[in-house]
Amino acid sequence: MSDTAVAGHASPATGPFRTCPTTALRVHRDADALIKANAVAATVALLIGGTAALLVLLTRWQAVHLLSDVMFYRWLTIHGMNMLIFFILFFEMGVLYFTSAVLLNSRVAAPKMGWVAFALMVLGAGLVEWAMFTGRADVLVSSYVPLRAHPLFYLGVILFAVGAMIVTAIFFATLVIAKRERTYTGSVPLVTFGGLTAAIIAVITLGHGAAVYIPTFLWSLGLMDVDPQVYRLLWWGMGHASQQINVAAMVAIWYLLGALTVGAVVVNEKISRTAFVLYIFFISMAAAHHLLVDPGFGPSWKVVNTSYFMYMAVLASMLHGFTVPAGVEMGMRLRGFTQGIFGWLRRAPWDDPGFSAMVFSIVVFGFVGGITGVTFGTEQINIVAHNTLRIPGHFHSTVVSGTAMAFMGATYYLIPLIFRKRIAFYPLARWQPYVFAIGMLIFSLCMTFAGTFGVPRRHYDISFTGAAFQLQYSPAANLMIALMAIGGLIAITGGAMYILVTVWSVFFGKPLGDELSEAALAGTVPPGLYNRPFRELPTEPVELEEHGRLGLMPGTMLLVLIFIMAFVVYYFANWKLLSAMWQIG
């Protein structure tokens, strides 16, 4: 289908569908509305969570030490719940509607239930916010029993999860409808397959969520007992599995952004889809990462589970870490960017915030988040990592630098595609991924290093004023905390830029208009939207050049070889660190 034919074909102003002039996709208006509602809710949560981030950061920065102890733990709870649960999950609900209804040209199954689900999620989140802000839930995100919060805190989480479960069911039903109504031919696109993976893991996650929050709700009412160790097992069955929803959704977004920004191809559908299936089978076992130095479990249980049964989910991430950049490289090479090993990367659209966000997301998720995560999740190495700042250092580089960064990049495309608005303050948007990524990189690296000195996470005052015994961390640890604070402030600036740009675009932005040429849109939307590399795939067989042992995708091959070397060095350096400790067995 040629571009002009689609652009000239005006979609009717009413009716259940509109035709997207940019992608030629038929978009169900209910999908549009549900995606918009969930995106707005996600942004509200991000704003609350971001404010909390600033307050918590300025308190852990010992030189400022802003909040009182009570307020610190309260805002830390608010930060965690809003970022990790509400922002991420509301956004993922949008991703589920997008990857099912929009990408498959289908109607949304049961759109009214979609609104019921949205209402439940807003109500649930509202109850949780109320409990937290009124000081009835100073229990942090994990709310380990027998720390006790107000019953409505647990009920709020349950309602939120039920809403998310309904959206997941709508996602599966939409896939069935699309197949039955033949809205596409062949197999579902890879991005949808990634969304499907996220949805299946969401079912596993929400099952654990029900298993832990319903008894805990009853416990908070005094109706039953909950064992603290069993709580930790089930809570992490939800808490870590939910991070794997984020991973699957993030990888799907990588493929999406690769296609939208440079027309990345799928090098091999079999490899990419098999990697997603490995996530489904093995990734939920990672609850064990949090229980490695717990008294309730034996060594064989710990080894088998923490390794996702012989690291099959790590294998999956390493495969995606190759296939995503390889798809970008091959897509660029097929379009004639064939100079040298890295010519494709040098000439990539670095001023496209969708592209830069994708690259930073892949690099920081892989090099920092992935390597530290696998290392700290090793049964014995966890002894020198558990509950220190190394852990939040790790997950800020996965879920923030990885998932949130990818979601931010996707937003710059979703605002024109779904909201039909131009990006406000576009030059700011172009810089935003750079500011956010650099800030988060400094923040998470310094946080991880501070943790190496044993500095605890979730701690109000590491000067221990008023404690029974005194201790003082080394100056190096304090330096790391100060640098972490500076990185954090840069990242929060990047986050504020994102919120300003998205909110302004959505509520006060200029409409996209019908003219989709570069002349009409340049400087107001990412270039992928008028260059549309994803619509113009090279059809004739283009011969790619073999670069000796590095093969057809030499740049990617070289990058992953550097990655594996960094991985090996960091991993064994941690064994060395461990071997210097007291003997323990």
Add this chain to the structure above:
Amino acid sequence: MHTTGLTSPQGIWWKPAHKSEKVWFTISFVWCMILFAMMPLWHVVGGQNPSGIRAKVEPRDYIARVQQFVRDYGTGESESGIPVVAPPPGSDVYLLAAQFQWAPVLQLQEGVEYTLHLSSLDVNHGFNLYPFNVNFQVVPGYDYGLRVTPTEAGDYRIVCNEFCGLGHHLMVGKVLVLPAETTATGPGAEPQAPVGGDS
């Protein structure tokens, strides 16, 4: 015909992988097997494993054990009023975590193995040994008995690193490890080679 992540592949997409994908798959798979093998291997050759002796225990019974332990080997009180205990080499050592205190203060000897029991009276706590970065979860209702050999004399702290309530950041305990040649000389005994920190 190539596909992007947004297009539906037509027909059979189960096709042989490119050579470089096979190379990377092989490297990744071998690395995953090494990662996996390291954990059982360290149980055999390594000196640090989180296995321990694990049992359920009622907080009330655990407190009784701690009290007996203090009666048997107690040597006095620290300046902050927490009992100091100097158990004989090889014995069972009982440490109690409670909002917001570690008790008792332990006085151990370098190079000797003890069985260090950890449990909590109330909520989850986190055992963090300063300045060595050694961490264990302390769960109420569970007795975690870890065979530990202090390999270096010094004046150590125990920091709570699991959020346990509003006094969490005040919860600091103390372990003294005396050099191998010295014998315990009472609560005032100072180590000959402090590892850091002011007491």
